[in-house]
Amino acid sequence: MLLKYLFAKNDEIPPGSATIFFGFSSIFWFVVGTGLGSFNAAKLAFPDWVTGTEMFAFGHMRQVHVLAVILGWISMAFGMTMMYMTPALGNTKLWSEKLGLWTVFLWNIGLSLGLLLLWLGFTSGREYNDLIWPIDLVVICGVLLPLGINVWMTIAHRKTQGIYITNWFFGACIFMVIVVFVVGQSPELFGLTGLTEAYLTFWFAHNVLGLWITPVAAAIAYYTIPKLTGNPLYSHRIAHLHFWAIIAFYSTPASHHLMSAPLPEWLKSFASVEGVLILIPAIAFVANILLTMKGKWSMFVENVETKFSITGVLLAIPLNMQGGFQQTRAINWYVHGTGWIVAHAHLALLGMSSFLEAAAVYFGLQQMLRRKLYSLTLANLHYWFFLVGFCIYWISMTIAGLIQGAGKIYEVPYIDVVVAEHPYMIARWVGGTMVFTGNVVWLYNMWMTAREGTLVPAGKYAHELAYER
Amino acid sequence: MGFRQYKFGAAGVGLMLGFSMCITLFGPSNDFRSGVSTWVGLDKQLSLGRVIGFSYEDPTVSGDGKPVTVILDKDPKTGEAIDPPQRFYVYKAGTKFSPGVNHPELLGPGVEDLSLSIGKIKAADVSSGAVFTVSKGEFNGEEIDYIENVTATRGWSPEETLRAAGDENSRYVGKGKTIYISEGCWWCHTLLPEQTQDWQVFGAPPFLGDFNGEMPTAFGSDRKAPDLLHVAARNSSREWMEMHFFNPRLVQPNSIMPRFDYLWGKTDADGNTIDYAKWRAEYMAYLNGESIYPPEVPKPAPDSEVRALIDWILTSLK
Ligand code: HEM
Numbered sequence: 001m002l003l004k005y006l007f008a009k010n011d012e013i014p015p016g017s018a019t020i021f022f023g024f025s026s027i028f029w030f031v032v033g034t035g036l037g038s039f040n041a042a043k044l045a046f047p048d049w050v051t052g053t054e055m056f057a058f059g060h061m062r063q064v065h066v067l068a069v070i071l072g073w074i075s076m077a078f079g080m081t082m083m084y085m086t087p088a089l090g091n092t093k094l095w096s097e098k099l100g101l102w103t104v105f106l107w108n109i110g111l112s113l114g115l116l117l118l119w120l121g122f123t124s125g126r127e128y129n130d131l132i133w134p135i136d137l138v139v140i141c142g143v144l145l146p147l148g149i150n151v152w153m154t155i156a157h158r159k160t161q162g163i164y165i166t167n168w169f170f171g172a173c174i175f176m177v178i179v180v181f182v183v184g185q186s187p188e189l190f191g192l193t194g195l196t197e198a199y200l201t202f203w204f205a206h207n208v209l210g211l212w213i214t215p216v217a218a219a220i221a222y223y224t225i226p227k228l229t230g231n232p233l234y235s236h237r238i239a240h241l242h243f244w245a246i247i248a249f250y251s252t253p254a255s256h257h258l259m260s261a262p263l264p265e266w267l268k269s270f271a272s273v274e275g276v277l278i279l280i281p282a283i284a285f286v287a288n289i290l291l292t293m294k295g296k297w298s299m300f301v302e303n304v305e306t307k308f309s310i311t312g313v314l315l316a317i318p319l320n321m322q323g324g325f326q327q328t329r330a331i332n333w334y335v336h337g338t339g340w341i342v343a344h345a346h347l348a349l350l351g352m353s354s355f356l357e358a359a360a361v362y363f364g365l366q367q368m369l370r371r372k373l374y375s376l377t378l379a380n381l382h383y384w385f386f387l388v389g390f391c392i393y394w395i396s397m398t399i400a401g402l403i404q405g406a407g408k409i410y411e412v413p414y415i416d417v418v419v420a421e422h423p424y425m426i427a428r429w430v431g432g433t434m435v436f437t438g439n440v441v442w443l444y445n446m447w448m449t450a451r452e453g454t455l456v457p458a459g460k461y462a463h464e465l466a467y468e469r
Numbered sequence: 470m471g472f473r474q475y476k477f478g479a480a481g482v483g484l485m486l487g488f489s490m491c492i493t494l495f496g497p498s499n500d501f502r503s504g505v506s507t508w509v510g511l512d513k514q515l516s517l518g519r520v521i522g523f524s525y526e527d528p529t530v531s532g533d534g535k536p537v538t539v540i541l542d543k544d545p546k547t548g549e550a551i552d553p554p555q556r557f558y559v560y561k562a563g564t565k566f567s568p569g570v571n572h573p574e575l576l577g578p579g580v581e582d583l584s585l586s587i588g589k590i591k592a593a594d595v596s597s598g599a600v601f602t603v604s605k606g607e608f609n610g611e612e613i614d615y616i617e618n619v620t621a622t623r624g625w626s627p628e629e630t631l632r633a634a635g636d637e638n639s640r641y642v643g644k645g646k647t648i649y650i651s652e653g654c655w656w657c658h659t660l661l662p663e664q665t666q667d668w669q670v671f672g673a674p675p676f677l678g679d680f681n682g683e684m685p686t687a688f689g690s691d692r693k694a695p696d697l698l699h700v701a702a703r704n705s706s707r708e709w710m711e712m713h714f715f716n717p718r719l720v721q722p723n724s725i726m727p728r729f730d731y732l733w734g735k736t737d738a739d740g741n742t743i744d745y746a747k748w749r750a751e752y753m754a755y756l757n758g759e760s761i762y763p764p765e766v767p768k769p770a771p772d773s774e775v776r777a778l779i780d781w782i783l784t785s786l787k
Binding site: 043044045047048051052053054057058059060062063121122123124125126127132133163168172175176179183187188191192193194195196197198199200201202203244247248251252254255257258260261262263264267270333336337338339341342404408409411414415418419421422425 | 523723
């Protein structure tokens with residue numbers, strides 16, 4: 001079906017096709033990514049479990065997991081939301097449905113190829129930037145640029161007067177992530193070395209998280225919550241405060257990832273201060289969304305998409321409190337390089353960001369398929385597996401991190417730290433496997449929705465219909 | 470329609486991002502440029518070669534096209550003794566030079582001047598290969614290390630240097646670091662003792678000039694295992710390393726480090742095929758208490774990956 005549309009005339013492609021393909025691809029990658037995560041967690045808990053094969057060694061699989069969830073699940077879910085939110089907010093059609101389909105197509109091919117090569121050991125050896133540069137060029141030219149062109153042109157052709165905050169975020173974040181990708185590749189492309197390379201690696205990693213993953217996830221909530229509840233956004237101005245504060249403060253503290261490396265001291269101090277200022281956009285965002293919920297809190301219980309969305313927003317509170325303070329020198333020396341940071345990374349990506357995206361994918365797929373969700377029970381199952389699994393993961397890794405931190409300052413022999421962490425490694429594997437199981441249920445539920453969900457009558461939203469199962 | 474109204478906003482985004490990039494990219498690049506290479510930095514870049522990750526020379530990231538580090542106790546040309554034995558970095562014809570040789574400005578003020586004037590690094594030619602070493606010299610009254618192109622200053626050719634060293638004095642450091650990268654050791658280990666407490670256990674944190682010309686640095690961000698920057702200073706036993714890589718549980722029953730037995734390849738040092746299935750069966754028997762001793766770990770072949778890996782650890786991580 002995808003292949004047929006790739007060569008069809010743009011006008012003959014049904015609107016929403018790109019959204020649907022993006023949506024299912026993202027859920028597919030979520031299942032793959034969390035499956036790999038659960039496999040890795042098992043390897044850390046039981047090192048002799050699958051052994052002796054190079055392909056299944058931990059060092060070959062970890063980066064595949066990370067990039068599968070970031071570039072597969074999270075970024076494809078972003079692509080999916082852009083395909084339906086941008087036109088809806090501009091009261092127009094997507095600029096080119098065909099370009100959208102080509103983007104999904106190239107994205108899936110490029111990512112599969114890149115991850116396969118990475119898995120085999122073809123790597124640049126730079127964290128988060130592990131893909132070899134030819135694949136990175138495919139990501140920039142074949143994925144991000146076409147996605148950007150589609151979003152920018154749709155915004156330019158909008159039929160509304162203003163640009164809603166979500167579209168501001170979408171347009172700006174794609175632009176910024178392209179800049180970040182190009183700069184991030186420069187050590188490989190131009191042979192930059194030494195500390196410059198180390199610093200650019202984390203400049204890239206930090207900005208992909210800060211100018212792409214978290215702000216776009218927040219932008220999605222600015223759309224889903226008002227749409228689901230029917231309340232207007234509490235304040236468009238506070239949302240703009242969020243937007244500008246992100247660009248000003250989040251693009252600068254990259255060096256807080258290298259607090260203990262021999263970087264210039266002024267840079268570390270600067271990063272530390274800017275990092276605390278990240279609390280400004282964070283508080284603006286959380287307050288704005290929670291105030292929008294006024295009078296509609298019952299939906300947090302009754303409506304699946306709202307449940308996911310608000311859980312994501314609530315998780316942004318501990319996330320930003322951790323994020324703002326753990327990068328100050330006073331705290332960083334204790335938690336740096338420990339499981340605490342892994343817990344924090346999963347709070348950001350698996351907690352806040354993934355919950356917000358899951359809500360948008362649930363909502364968007366029903367909307368574009370014009371079908372009501374197949375089963376509420378399965379969706380609730382997904383939600384609780386996801387939440388409980390995530391909490392187990394987060395809590396166990398936080399404890400493991402604190403143990404490691406204590407081991408570090410009290411100079412405990414490292415092997416004792418490894419032994420002390422072991423129960424938490426097992427707990428993390430249990431939690432991660434729950435998330436994975438939940439996602440398999442989700443994929444089934446969405447597939448059944450596409451095939452058997454009740455048709456939504458024209459002029460109605462899917463969430464206005466009663467659940468049937 | 471109406472995109473014009475938002476020109477101001479779009480320009481604002483560009484301006485702010487540009488400003489932030491000036492501070493966070495342009496600013497630090499001035500500091501990095503003033504870093505003077507230390508002995509560690511020069512040794513590292515000369516023994517690792519141009520680049521360690523994916524590259525034209527080594528697209529499969531298996532350690533092809535890297536220089537060989539040799540440790541010599543006498544001059545291969547004159548036979549004169551070198552005491553203490555010194556490291557020489559042999560670039561065979563066609564092996565790409567390290568970044569500092571191609572771009573001496575990366576070496577930092579002073580080191581650059583000496584390497585060019587007395588070190589004669591510009592005389593080195595990739596097509597015929599070269600041998601380098603790190604020598605001591607004086608610059609503005611201070612003693613510093615610089616790169617010497619031994620092929621130009623003393624007339625050593627790469628072939629005769631390798632021949633003089635023989636396999637027992639050769640260390641495949643560049644290939645070893647490549648395996649560290651491609652096997653993902655750095656997802657568990659770090660190469661960066663922290664400036665706060667933990668250097669008391671793991672040794673001195675690195676200096677600003679320890680990295681000039683290294684690519685990738687692969688500090689590692691997420692530590693589940695000991696820092697390795699000075700591991701050879703704690704433990705320099707090749708035999709321990711071999712047992713530990715074949716199966717870490719042989720020497721450290723509580724370790725979560727994976728087995729790296731596949732780095733041995735098909736045959737051992739004597740050319741015999743390694744029977745992994747048999748080894749595992751015997752190991753299981755040992756675990757179950759059916760035999761007293763674990764099976765012997767095979768001796769790695771000279772061209773095996775694990776040999777290069779251990780060469781790197783014991784040579785560079787002191
Ligand atoms: C089934 C659920 C998951 C499991 C079991 C899991 C497991 C893991 C494991 C074992 C690691 C290696 C951590 C370490 O080196 O100590 C890891 C790293 C990572 N995972 Fe996951 N993961 C899961 C889901 C996710 C999701 C959904 C995301 C993002 C959306 C994600 C993002 C990451 C990132 C960014 C890292 C790197 C962390 C760091 O650099 O410290 N994971 N994950």
